[in-house]
Amino acid sequence: MMNNITATNDFVIRFANVNGSGSASANNLFSKAVFRLGVPVAAKNIFPSNIQGLPTWFEVRISEQGYLGRRGGYDFVVAVNGQTMVRDYQELLPGGYFFYDSSKRLPDTFTREDITLIGIPLTDICNAHYTEPRLRQIFKNIIYVGALAYLFEMDFTVFEDSIKSQFAKKAKLIEPNIKALRLGFDYAEEHHKACCGLNIHRRDLNGDQIMMEGNAAAGLGAVFAGATVAGWYPITPSTSVVEAFEKYCKAYRVDEQSGQNKFAILQAEDELAAIGIVIGASWNGARAFTATSGPGVSLMSEFLGLAYFSEIPVMLMDIQRTGPSTGMPTRTQQSDLLAAAYASHGDTKNVLLFPADPTECFAHTVIGFDLAERLQTPVILMSDLDLGMNVHQCDPINWDDDYTYDRGKVLTEEQLEHLGERWGRYLDVDGDGIPYRTIPGTHPEKGAFFTRGSSHDEYAAYTEDGTVYARGMERLLVKWDTAKTLVPKADVSGQSASVGVIYYGTSAWSADEALETLRTTHDIDAMRIKAFPFGVEVREFIEAHDTLFVIEQNRDAQMKTLLVNELSVDPNQFVEVLNIDGMPITASYLVESINRQLADVQSTVPREA
Amino acid sequence: MMNNITATNDFVIRFANVNGSGSASANNLFSKAVFRLGVPVAAKNIFPSNIQGLPTWFEVRISEQGYLGRRGGYDFVVAVNGQTMVRDYQELLPGGYFFYDSSKRLPDTFTREDITLIGIPLTDICNAHYTEPRLRQIFKNIIYVGALAYLFEMDFTVFEDSIKSQFAKKAKLIEPNIKALRLGFDYAEEHHKACCGLNIHRRDLNGDQIMMEGNAAAGLGAVFAGATVAGWYPITPSTSVVEAFEKYCKAYRVDEQSGQNKFAILQAEDELAAIGIVIGASWNGARAFTATSGPGVSLMSEFLGLAYFSEIPVMLMDIQRTGPSTGMPTRTQQSDLLAAAYASHGDTKNVLLFPADPTECFAHTVIGFDLAERLQTPVILMSDLDLGMNVHQCDPINWDDDYTYDRGKVLTEEQLEHLGERWGRYLDVDGDGIPYRTIPGTHPEKGAFFTRGSSHDEYAAYTEDGTVYARGMERLLVKWDTAKTLVPKADVSGQSASVGVIYYGTSAWSADEALETLRTTHDIDAMRIKAFPFGVEVREFIEAHDTLFVIEQNRDAQMKTLLVNELSVDPNQFVEVLNIDGMPITASYLVESINRQLADVQSTVPREA
């Protein structure tokens, strides 16, 4: 006997499409509708590294409880890609619903009895109503969205409103789109009444939240942070950061009178040039940044070493994808931590930030610019494809107009003029390891110095004196200690358990969800790391727990490496919980994996207070 | 009262010269003479990153006990550089000897009473005997060598013989050189009889040893290992590796009849191209290599990731210098370990070799090619400036004619022809994580495959299937485990103590010497690591000791990081003994530092057996 899955506002739907077939906007229309119905929604676009004709999936989780990570498993599949039909069919959960284009009969091998088939003759409907192939192609997607609206009992007006606002500027497209929605809706109503146990009903759970891509938020952050120069080179999944920066600059940063830009964006010839541009601009007193992904980080490595050693602010956004090498360019991962933290030859350490949602992409970008200038060093925003390129539900962007940028220790002409002692570019005057810098052109007689990646003394003069060199290197460690006090603090929850879970970045959604489940049976504390180097709270958390699960989306447990290496803690305290398949980590995997390993760990009883 | 240092065959002499003044060959003449007198000698050239006119030092340690590391401190200074005279004077040990050009009076500030002044009017002598400025310049150096010969009671004939063999092909230069030596000798004999308590007397301690630079040995190793392609880009201190390779190729690898080369050396446009050439050639079945230093390693990082992931043999020699960035290009360091071990974005691991003397540079180069092809992965020889560019006394180069190259799992046309099952480029047939590869052009129908840095399945086809990708990444870890069994084993000495000392590469000379001293008062075991990943013996050694001193020539204890990270051992077991001033680590520093820290460590008593 078949057990249909029934659920209201709590299920996962997978759209299986063909790349470049126009499905993306239809699928977004659907997920946005869920959001507008006041129901939390998480959508993930799983697309190929090509432009047209290959399989692409869109995974939408509808979750009244507000779980925004991947859950794992599919309750409903919209199977409109023949290439992957078999797989999509097989991977559907028992009791699930298989929605397909019934213009063609399903192959005989499709014999599952534990699922519900929902056939809609999409092609036939299209052919009946549209003659132009282009229109047929496009509206086919809209038709299935209309059908879903019926099947899930979604309020149809929310779709109509979406269409209207979307095509506000091309009004003549509104009617045909609504018509297509209607076609699907009506067909489903007529042929599939009450066959689907999954519903999406209106709630008011989304408050003032917004839906935004992490990259857009980072780009916007750069605008608000006052970045004026961007050097970049296209690479998936980072490209949209600079595209967003450009878009928002064009909206907010064009001089009204002259039409001239208060920003300079240069598409460089490669990543080496991109970061060179950033370094040149930062050196010259502008806020500058670049965005890239793994291969770009590798190429930037020499320049990162220069910036570290000559102490030039750099804001770099690494939107991580699956490595190594070209890897899976359209899949996510958190595997550039070591490459970023210890970029380049010689002894180097870079500041990393780990945003977990778009709102934080915005905030960390703003903080990142401050840190880069305060610390005069590279700061790397460690976002990833999942965060950067998917539209996430998150808190709205906020801005405190009283906040002023921290431009760090930069001497003005005035200050230079009245400088008492001899100024030294690399002199640690304040004991925090951070020297004072000057911007070219500031003062006619004072403050000019020579920046170099070769060894230098406190007055920026070239030296081959090993003692002087070593002194500089040790000072950089003092600065590193200062960094620990300035970076965003980790979020800690709970304090009584002997077991802790550590996670960061986009694992947060699933980790938070998994923790809810795990905590029903175990006492578990948790810490979300937001930055490297680690503040005291990170050490304290680790010291306070016997067993620490570290959740990461890489093979080699790179965050664990950083923790052990920087905090000198025993690696055997840590249990690795790793996911490396390029798909965002799921809550169910976490629950299963941690539960299993918890069994191995002796004591899970709370510590004595 | 002054206490003159007196010693026979056990002291340190520093030559202070000006770069480009022709002193290097004179100083080499001196150290070679010591060697030929059968007395162990270690010479270090401390030169500036410029071509002419800046201070350069040459440090020669004469050690009957055979200590070949830096000792620290100078017993005798040949001060012929006005620019550094004050410093050279100050740094001389009490009781030491200050040899200077007395053509000009010493400044009045030179008032030390604890040293012996030995003035020789080098300029005056030159001016009296030579008219051409060029000759004056050159022979000045030879004259002081002649004087030293007298002062140290060295057998003069050894110098004469050296000169004769050196100028065998330009015979007319022999006489003038010997004359210059004589001039110095005679002046010293006349004016400084018995003033010097330091002697170098003939012994027979050097057996069949040779004097060679590490880079020359590595270049020779590449010839013997059958490397045919070298792509490279000049960078100090690696340049001489390829120069040596070329020299020895020209000696042994030119077809006698045609005059054609059985090797291809291309000076590339940069390091990215250099390693690209190596990858292309290796992929195509030739043994290929490149040599570089830190900045080059940074630039090669993207390509290293490609080679790791697509499993192409790469032999890379990193002759490390002081980082980060341009750093001190003519100073030594061991600070590229992390950059090399985990080069590039994504999860990557590379095999490293740590030669400790030129003989081992040769041997490790040969092993390196075998490992690279056996493991189909990058192998990086971690030499350094000290090892690579100084002439070291070491065992002679040996070669076993019965040894055959391990070309790894390469399928021949024959094998392809008779292949039973379907061949998969990335299929782990043997369970060791190493698949079989084919060389382009081998077979008309079988074995062709597509190499890519993007994700691939066992049959080398492009895939975006996360499970398949993950399987490949996990297999690379199996291969990594295989690597642990193939790399050179660490040298372990002692097994009863609770304290161990770990070191690698060029720290070995000083560490060995320091251990002799330390062991007179403490029970200490020692391990010299020769490769990464670590074999079981490394783990066993660590597990068998409570306290482990790790000797490194970098700031951030990079080997410790590798040990902790790869072996999951408690970092608190380790005590860091670090030197980062760019000068080779000294035995005296090690003794002092370890002794001091041993006091802090509770138990130094031997373990119960």
Added chain:
Amino acid sequence: MTFIRPNFRHPELSTNAIGQSIKSYEGALSTLCAGCGHDSISAAIIKSCFDLNLQPHKIAKISGIGCSSKTPTYFLGKAHGFNSVHGRMPSVTTGANMANRDLLYIGVSGDGDTASIGMGQFAHVVRRNLNMVYIVMNNGCYGLTKGQDSATADKGSASKKGVPSVFDSIDLCQLALQLGAGMVARSFSGDKHQLIPLIKAAIRHPGFAFIDVVSPCVTFNNTPASTKGYEWVRDHLEATGTIDFIPAKSEITIDYPPGTSRQVELHDGSELVLQKNAEDYDLSSRKAAMNRIEAVREQQHILTGLIYHNESAADTHGLINTVRQPLNELSQQTLCPGSGVLDSLNESLR
């Protein structure tokens, strides 16, 4: 990929002189956009190798990263291929060629791959006169990363986003000429009658042969304002002539009047017949080639055809004087000096 190429072929499918059918030269099914110019170039490569009776497994196809750089998967399935990293095809090909001078090296790149990130490697592989065919599938944009302008995008031409490129475009043929390439040509992906003979000529050319193939990106570079779009290119194409390939026959004839045809003899004795425009055109003069490109460009036209051809220069192996036998075939015995030389070597170091 679940695409399955129909395996059935007509039984009488014709074979070439070495008994191979065209199928032996094909590759996996393309995953590029329908109508992408790059696929036409792949087809031209397939046809050229078939016609020239090349043994597929004696070819190595090497590329960088981009839609264009994916194409080696789609031709010559029996040849080894190497999809390296972005902009670095030249160095990988250089290494491969050093290891085995006897294979044919077909390097495929994009305009982003070559004119931006790969500019340095491009310049230097030309300078070394590496014996290879270097094909740039030039769509004036970054196809795979969704249509950003490349450095070959014509100034003022607009990409999908409609924002015109503000920078002067780089003419890769001119650069190749400047840097000393022995054969320089340009064609259009849709013009197989011109392209196939050029590819054949490039294959036969002993040394560096460069073909810049204008190859419209149907997806990102087909706006009316774009100058690399199919229509625009068609309209604005100015061919120097129709080139047809005729196997080894006669010599190059240099002196001939305008309006007639001209034969260019290739390395292996085979020839190109160049149908000449009314204007004189000297294939063997670099300066003339340069001026001609410049002149044609001044009219906003694109010069196609064989632009320059000179076989006199030695290739890299010739320049560095390597042995005839591929280096990857030399045995340990040949390469390793063995213990024999060590006595005197060690002695010289004492």
Added chain:
Amino acid sequence: MTFIRPNFRHPELSTNAIGQSIKSYEGALSTLCAGCGHDSISAAIIKSCFDLNLQPHKIAKISGIGCSSKTPTYFLGKAHGFNSVHGRMPSVTTGANMANRDLLYIGVSGDGDTASIGMGQFAHVVRRNLNMVYIVMNNGCYGLTKGQDSATADKGSASKKGVPSVFDSIDLCQLALQLGAGMVARSFSGDKHQLIPLIKAAIRHPGFAFIDVVSPCVTFNNTPASTKGYEWVRDHLEATGTIDFIPAKSEITIDYPPGTSRQVELHDGSELVLQKNAEDYDLSSRKAAMNRIEAVREQQHILTGLIYHNESAADTHGLINTVRQPLNELSQQTLCPGSGVLDSLNESLR
């Protein structure tokens, strides 16, 4: 370094129009080899800035790595300097210029730094027409790494080791022309009467100004067989004319007979007077410049002088339409949209 420059200067040391003595334009004492051509170029830069009455602190001097790239330490001590990494001066200068368009950017590089590792960045900074002076101190070798051939080493010319270079040399002036540089010149480090006016012209040129200065490496490139050695170069130098700098006066005169002098008016109204050879020479034609370089080179000679000059093109800022005010001077208030726009922005994302 323990060198101490004698601090004493003649009290009546003459000052320029802004009251600065030449001392204000000097830098630290050079640590290059005695007689190195690079030092002469530093001296010419110092003199040019002095003559032009530039404020030293409004200059930024940026370089890569090499003996040549060290020279910015040796001139303009009151200006900020940046000795970046090998081959990357162009990108760092680009960034700096984007941040502050009001400084004068003097980029110094070597032939290794530019023609090899820096080739890509060089090509693209030219293409963007960045407003800067780009000086290559061209010694045909890698001085700092001890004399390996660079890509500008003439074929057949032997370095210290006596092994002749087997590859064709790259002519950076031709490349710069090819890639659209607005001003292209070549000079010789020892010829200050030619070099100083050229540097001045480059400083005044609004956009990318390239000067390839043949600068003998006395240490590694002075063998008789080398073609870049002082003697050889002297012998083989073919100057297009003696250039003298005259402050802002008259306009460019384009039409003038051979054998006379020609005035080139610069951006700020100042002029170059070009002493012309008997042959006609058109400074404003790229094609003519190309052909001229080629023709002179065919005679194994080196063309020096101002080779091409065209001020019409907009520089990078002009092309991407940035505001007049330096971007690094814009305040938070100007740059940050503030909370005001967020209501509607957030709303648009719901």
